[in-house]
Amino acid sequence: MEAFAALLGGFETALTVQNLIFVFVGVLLGTLIGMLPGIGPINGIAILIPITFALDLNPTTMLILFAGIYYGSQYGNSISAILLNVPGTASSVATTLDGYEMAKRGRAGPALAMSAIASFIGGTLSIFGLVFLAPALAQFAIRFGPAEYFVLIVFTFTTISALTGKYFVKGLIATGIGLVLATIGLDPGTGVPRFTFGQLPLYDGIDFVSATIGLFAVAEVFQLLEQSRIGGEVRTKIGRAMVSVKEFWESFWVMIRSALTGFLVGTLPGAGATIASFLAYSNEQRWVDKEGSFGQGDVRGVAAPEAANNASVSGAMIPLLTLGVPGSGTTAVMLAALLALNLNPGPLFIQQQPDLFWGLIASMYIGNVMLLVLNLPLVGLFIRVLLIPRWVLVPSVAVIGYVAVFSVNSSVFDLMVMTALGVLGYLLRKLNIPVAPVILALVLGPMMETNLRRALSLAQGDAMVLVGSPITIVLWIMVAASVILPIVTRKNPLASASPAAESRDEEDAPPLND
Amino acid sequence: MSDRIASLLLIAVGAVFIYLATQIQTAFFSDPLGARWVPIFIGIFLIGSSVALFVQPRSTVAWPPRETLLRLVLTLAGFIAYGFLLNPLGFIVATTIAFALFALQFGGKPIRAVLAGAIFAVAAYLLFSTALDLYLPTGALFERWF
Numbered sequence: 001m002e003a004f005a006a007l008l009g010g011f012e013t014a015l016t017v018q019n020l021i022f023v024f025v026g027v028l029l030g031t032l033i034g035m036l037p038g039i040g041p042i043n044g045i046a047i048l049i050p051i052t053f054a055l056d057l058n059p060t061t062m063l064i065l066f067a068g069i070y071y072g073s074q075y076g077n078s079i080s081a082i083l084l085n086v087p088g089t090a091s092s093v094a095t096t097l098d099g100y101e102m103a104k105r106g107r108a109g110p111a112l113a114m115s116a117i118a119s120f121i122g123g124t125l126s127i128f129g130l131v132f133l134a135p136a137l138a139q140f141a142i143r144f145g146p147a148e149y150f151v152l153i154v155f156t157f158t159t160i161s162a163l164t165g166k167y168f169v170k171g172l173i174a175t176g177i178g179l180v181l182a183t184i185g186l187d188p189g190t191g192v193p194r195f196t197f198g199q200l201p202l203y204d205g206i207d208f209v210s211a212t213i214g215l216f217a218v219a220e221v222f223q224l225l226e227q228s229r230i231g232g233e234v235r236t237k238i239g240r241a242m243v244s245v246k247e248f249w250e251s252f253w254v255m256i257r258s259a260l261t262g263f264l265v266g267t268l269p270g271a272g273a274t275i276a277s278f279l280a281y282s283n284e285q286r287w288v289d290k291e292g293s294f295g296q297g298d299v300r301g302v303a304a305p306e307a308a309n310n311a312s313v314s315g316a317m318i319p320l321l322t323l324g325v326p327g328s329g330t331t332a333v334m335l336a337a338l339l340a341l342n343l344n345p346g347p348l349f350i351q352q353q354p355d356l357f358w359g360l361i362a363s364m365y366i367g368n369v370m371l372l373v374l375n376l377p378l379v380g381l382f383i384r385v386l387l388i389p390r391w392v393l394v395p396s397v398a399v400i401g402y403v404a405v406f407s408v409n410s411s412v413f414d415l416m417v418m419t420a421l422g423v424l425g426y427l428l429r430k431l432n433i434p435v436a437p438v439i440l441a442l443v444l445g446p447m448m449e450t451n452l453r454r455a456l457s458l459a460q461g462d463a464m465v466l467v468g469s470p471i472t473i474v475l476w477i478m479v480a481a482s483v484i485l486p487i488v489t490r491k492n493p494l495a496s497a498s499p500a501a502e503s504r505d506e507e508d509a510p511p512l513n514d
Numbered sequence: 515m516s517d518r519i520a521s522l523l524l525i526a527v528g529a530v531f532i533y534l535a536t537q538i539q540t541a542f543f544s545d546p547l548g549a550r551w552v553p554i555f556i557g558i559f560l561i562g563s564s565v566a567l568f569v570q571p572r573s574t575v576a577w578p579p580r581e582t583l584l585r586l587v588l589t590l591a592g593f594i595a596y597g598f599l600l601n602p603l604g605f606i607v608a609t610t611i612a613f614a615l616f617a618l619q620f621g622g623k624p625i626r627a628v629l630a631g632a633i634f635a636v637a638a639y640l641l642f643s644t645a646l647d648l649y650l651p652t653g654a655l656f657e658r659w660f
Contacts, residue, residue, distance in 0.1 A: 054648050167572045169563055173524060176560035180531055183556060187538075187549040194538050194549060195531075218593065225585055225619055226578050391622030392630055395613045399638060402596065402612075407648040415597035423590065431520050432573050449552045453545045461546030 003131055010358025014366055019061055023363045026065040027371050030072020032385060035080050038220050039397055040089045041073040042330045042439075046212035047404040049337050054407065059341050060356045064363040066334050071123055071313045071364065074273060075371045078115040078306055079382060082108060083238070091273035091309040094281040098294060098301030105297050109239035114251065114299050115306045116375035117243065122259040122307030123368040126314035129263045131361060134350065138322040141347040146455035147465050149325070151475040153448040156325055157441060158482040160270030165434035168486040174433050177424075178441025179448075181206050188450045201413040208336040210405045210418040211442055212329075215435050217401040218422025223429055224394055241379050243299065251303035254284050262308030266315020269327030270437075273309040273316075280308030314364070321345050321357060325444065329436035332443040517571035524564040532557035585619050592616060604653015605643070609635035 013019065033044040045066045052062045077088030082099035095115065102111035144152070161171030184195045185205030196202040243251075258280035265276040284304040285294045294301045320326040324345040326335045338345055343353070350357045374382075405418045425435055452466075459465035467473055535553035578586065596612040603611075613631030618624065643650045 050648065051642075051646055054646055169566045169570075170572065172563040173560070173567060176528075176556065176563055177524075179556045180527070180560060183553045189547075190540070190544050190549050192539055192549050194553065195534055221616070222586055222589065225589060226582055389622075391617045391620040391627065392634075394620050395616035395631070396634060398593075398616055399609055399613055399634065403638065403642050403648065403650065406600065406650070407642070410649050410651075412597050412600065415600075416594070419590070419593045419597065422593065426586075427520075430575050430577070431516060432575070433520075452552065453547045456547050457545040 003135070006354060006358045007131065007362060009354065010360075010362035013060060013355050013359030014064070014362035019064055019359065019363060020366070022057070022061050022065045023068050023367045024370055026068020027072035027075075027367045027374065030069040030074075031076035031079075031371065031374055031382060033069060034073030034076025034088045034092075035382060035385060036393065037080055037084075037086050037088055038224055038394070040216065040330075041070045042212060042333055043217045043220075043397075043401070044069045044073070045330065045333050045337075046209050046216070047400055049209050049333075049340075050404050050407040052337075053340070059338065059343050059353075060359045062337065062341070063334070063356060063360050064367075066337070067313075067317065067360060067364060068367045070316075070330055070334075071310060071367065072371055074123075074306075074310045074313055075116065075119045075375050076382070077309075078119070078302070079112065079375075079379065080386060082111045082115065082302070083383065084386065089273075091277050091312075092305070093274065094277040094305035095302055097281070098296070098298050101295065101297035102299065102302065103238075106239070107297065109241045110243045110247065110299060111302050112238060112379050113241040113243045113376060114247065114302045116241075116372060116379070117248070118251070118255050118258075118303040118306035119310045119375070120368055120372045121255045122262055122310035123313070123371070124365060125256070125259040126263040126266070126311035127361060127364050127368075129311075130314040130317060130364075133267070134318050134322050134357075137318060138347045138350050141323050143471060144323075144347065145469075146451040146458065147468060148471050148475065149451040150448060150455055150466065151472050151479065152323065152325055153444050153451065155475055155479045155482065156269040156319075156327055156444065157437070157448075158479050159268065160327065160437045160440055162482050162486040163268070163270035163275060164272075164436050166432060170431070170433045171437055174428065174435065174437035175441045177428075178438035179445045181211070181438070182442045182445025183449075188446050189453050199413075201409075201411060205446075206417060206421075206442065207405075207408055207414055208333065208439070208443060209408050210414045211421055212333050212439055213401040213405050214418035214421030215425035215428075215438060216329075217397060218418060219425025219429060219435070221394055221398050222422065222426040224390070238380065238383070241376055247299045251300045254288060254300045254303050255307040257287075258284065258304040258307040259311040262311030263315040265308070266312030267318050267327075268315075269319065269325075271312075272328045273312045276312035276315075277305035277309040280304040317360075321349055321360075322347060324349070325447075326440070329439045332440045336443045515571070516575040516577070517567055517573065521564040521568035521571075525561050525568070528557045528561035528564065531560070589616065589619050592619075601651050602653065605650040606632075606635045606639050607653060609638065 029044060033039050033041060052065065073089060074091060077092035078095045078099060080086050080088040081092040081095040082103050085096050085100040087093045087096055099111045099115065102108065157175045161175050162168050165171050184202055186203055187194050193203055261280045261283060262276040265271045265279060281301065281304045284300060288300060316328055316331050320331040320335055326332045335345065402415065405414050408414060428435055455465050467476060532554055535550050535557060538550050540548050540550060592612055592615045596608055599608040610631040613634055614627040617627035617630060639650060642648045
């Protein structure tokens with residue numbers, strides 16, 4: 001009941017004119033960003049950060065906007081998956097399997113409708129999970145001291161290394177690279193400059209907006225250059241975007257189960273929407289596909305991944321909001337934006353910032369309703385966006401990324417950092433090294449170091465403090481499990497659900513032509 | 515092969531990183547760990563995981579053919595030049611040039627590319643600078659006249 005009253009208060013926050021406008025902007029941009037191959041939510045959010053700072057948006061509105069982009073992109077990504085056989089972001093790869101088959105058989109309309117409905121069910125159901133799980137986890141995490149936080153961050157690093165990308169060792173390398181970049185700047189403990197080479201702009205460390213746009217957007221431009229072929233023809237004739245009652249009931253339990261799967265997977269660090277969608281797809285294939293129709297244009301094959309990838313977004317918000325330790329690249333960028341506004345998410349965050357937390361929750365309900373309207377009757381309008389030629393689209397994205405980075409400090413130096421990281425991001429992608437752990441380590445690196453040194457200071461340098469409580473010991477066991485499992489099974493344990501899930505990390509937009 | 519070269523490079527980066535970490539000046543009052551040790555651990559971690567990759571390389575990489583490589587370098591040069599031209603030429607002119615250059619790489623026709631670049635540059639300037647209040651340089655060349 002307490003949660004219910006708090007939620008009502010949240011609606012009061014979310015229903016202000018300003019917040020309503022920004023949730024709409026968020027879900028609209030999210031749908032577009034999700035739909036366009038090559039731009040994912042992480043780019044969209046990073047690009048908008050300087051703009052929200054310039055507009056002086058309050059943190060609640062900012063988070064409502066960013067969350068809108070995040071879950072909105074999980075609606076939009078299926079549009080190109082179904083119509084073009086090109087997933088808008090990696091988490092709709094599973095949707096192409098049946099979605100594109102349906103489109104080929106002239107059933108693009110029902111496929112789009114089912115994807116929107118499944119997204120809505122996954123999105124709204126998972127918010128309930130967020131409402132109940134987040135306060136409970138926060139209650140538990142109050143007991144976390146610096147030592148516990150240190151081990152928790154180590155656990156986040158090992159899990160994301162194991163779960164993104166195909167090879168564990170490459171995930172570890174990516175984490176290492178991110179940690180190296182994170183140490184540049186003034187030492188958080190004593191304030192001495194480290195690895196700055198006397199360059200004044202480096203004293204503040206590598207700016208996360210430059211880093212994100214470099215590693216994701218600029219690297220994507222380089223990668224797109226390599227691919228000359230563009231996906232199939234856009235099917236603009238989609239027919240009526242509606243499913244029959246029979247199809248809906250057929251898919252009903254599929255959606256409920258997939259939403260649960262997606263939500264739980266989303267809470268894990270590193271797992272995210274891509275793995276959630278494949279896991280849901282393969283589970284449903286095993287459970288309900290008696291006739292072997294999955295992959296042949298079965299509507300349930302669209303419902304499962306779409307419910308799951310939307311549900312995973314709510315799950316991913318939990319560690320961000322209750323622990324302050326995000327588990328994915330996109331949530332890491334959101335954390336960095338909150339930290340820049342001097343807000344520290346953690347166990348007390350919900351109590352200290354009830355307007356922010358409950359306003360965000362309420363806005364997610366509102367946003368999902370808006371998305372259902374945008375993606376059912378208005379889907380025909382969005383399809384036109386897919387007709388923009390690539391020679392206009394890619395330079396536009398590059399220029400907007402440039403403006404965003406430049407506007408942070410009006411600094412050409414930042415632009416060069418961004419470009420250099422763009423080259424790094426391109427090389428990493430070519431080498432099959434996932435990029436998401438780099439950005440996560442860049443954001444969490446200073447936090448890891450601060451907590452480690454604080455824990456040791458409090459214990460007068462006694463390293464035993466790191467295993468000094470039951471929570472730390474349990475966390476170390478989890479770290480050990482996340483290191484040993486991928487080595488023993490030689491496979492990404494969750495992504496092995498489908499070969500296509502391997503080597504893709506959540507935020508890496510997949511290539512245009514596969 | 516690419517994995518091996520990359521791991522060797524990363525081992526070198528890790529070694530230089532550790533060396534630089536040992537050179538960090540330490541403050542007189544410091545916590546038990548100080549400013550040096552975490553970077554040293556990170557360097558060891560990077561070297562360790564790179565050695566593991568060197569011992570067991572995982573995948574072969576299909577690097578682009580020479581012609582594509584040339585376009586990649588050209589685009590990279592475009593990104594760098596854009597940054598350095600932004601202040602002297604101003605946002606609108608620099609963006610038109612950069613946009614057109616990128617558009618050509620992605621198969622735009624020359625006249626259309628320049629035209630689209632100019633339209634986009636003006637629209638972006640109005641949106642970001644006028645509506646959203648972000649600072650964008652007018653350009654040293656034009657400031658005389660404005």
